[in-house]
Amino acid sequence: MSRILQTLALLVVLAGGMALPNLVELYTVYEVTVYVVMALLALSLAFIWGKGGIMCLGQASFFGLGAYAYAIAALNFGPGLLAVAIAISVPTLFAAILGYFMFYGRISDIYVGVITLAVSLILMNLVNSTSGPQYRIGAAQLGGFNGITGIPTLAWPNGTPLDPAALFRLSLTLLVGCFAAISLYLRSRAGKVVIAIRENEYRAELLGYNVALSKLVTFSAGGALAGLAGCLFANWGAFVSPTVFALVQSAQIIIWVIVGGRGTLIGPILGCIALQWATTQLGTQQTIQVNLVLGLVLTFFVLVVPAGIAPLLAKCARAVTPSRSRITAKEKQA
Numbered sequence: 001m002s003r004i005l006q007t008l009a010l011l012v013v014l015a016g017g018m019a020l021p022n023l024v025e026l027y028t029v030y031e032v033t034v035y036v037v038m039a040l041l042a043l044s045l046a047f048i049w050g051k052g053g054i055m056c057l058g059q060a061s062f063f064g065l066g067a068y069a070y071a072i073a074a075l076n077f078g079p080g081l082l083a084v085a086i087a088i089s090v091p092t093l094f095a096a097i098l099g100y101f102m103f104y105g106r107i108s109d110i111y112v113g114v115i116t117l118a119v120s121l122i123l124m125n126l127v128n129s130t131s132g133p134q135y136r137i138g139a140a141q142l143g144g145f146n147g148i149t150g151i152p153t154l155a156w157p158n159g160t161p162l163d164p165a166a167l168f169r170l171s172l173t174l175l176v177g178c179f180a181a182i183s184l185y186l187r188s189r190a191g192k193v194v195i196a197i198r199e200n201e202y203r204a205e206l207l208g209y210n211v212a213l214s215k216l217v218t219f220s221a222g223g224a225l226a227g228l229a230g231c232l233f234a235n236w237g238a239f240v241s242p243t244v245f246a247l248v249q250s251a252q253i254i255i256w257v258i259v260g261g262r263g264t265l266i267g268p269i270l271g272c273i274a275l276q277w278a279t280t281q282l283g284t285q286q287t288i289q290v291n292l293v294l295g296l297v298l299t300f301f302v303l304v305v306p307a308g309i310a311p312l313l314a315k316c317a318r319a320v321t322p323s324r325s326r327i328t329a330k331e332k333q334a
Contacts, residue, residue, distance in 0.1 A: 014173065018169055020168070034237075035273045037233050039269045039272045041225075042269060046257055051218075052198060053109070053201075056219070057116050059116075060120050062227050064120075064124075065227060065230065066088065066234075067087075072086075074234075091230070103215045121245070127144070148240050153167070153238060178225060248291075255275065256271045256272035259301050260272065261309055
């Protein structure tokens, strides 16, 4: 897709999204908001894994850190920009420290995946063990497995909390903005180095590129995106619990990316929204095991459509739409 078409598509999505709260019921706005928030989380892994080639199996750890950091900061300092900045900074710093030891220690991809998954499980168990009244940070009671409740929602400068429609518009704007920023970054020289490292790390290093630094920046940026998604999630539900670090959460993110198309940015967003909608619909059926269905969907895409939804749709579009070269060839034959 050309830059002009991509820009127009983003503007259309943004404009349509801004009008959505005026066209649907409040419950639908509330439901779609979490789809958008999770799509931002899927985008973070699409950048780290799909574009950077870093196998991160614990993306939920950065998501959970962002959610908990916002909850603690909002309860202590108020639901303003400071709380958002803390929610983004904590997972970014955590990802940078973890990534420094992994990438400068030359740990291979499979072990990076194992380490990130283990870190996510450690964080879940650590937060689970904070159920006593002594476990508090300022005004924020950690609550153990019960989580933190009563999280204040982001507010306008005059102190009025964001309503569901405003939170949806904010989440959609951030998703579109982050998508555009990553797309522009990948077209830059530094972004092309990221792709080169994914394709052949050894060759990129021989050409003089600092592979460890590039992977560290990619990993930290992905952690920041996941932290932002966690911040929005805490705003959406006004509640956060240790389940945000759970293995199921990490597995869902991976499924979204694989189904949507790991090598693309738009694919994981589409896969995330489609699977979340399907999960919601299946959840209303008492006789259907949602996790079993998700497992079958993952197996189908791995075996039958390994490239994912987005590349498949692009291939179908090219097959249906006549290319300029085909039209020229037909004109010459005529």
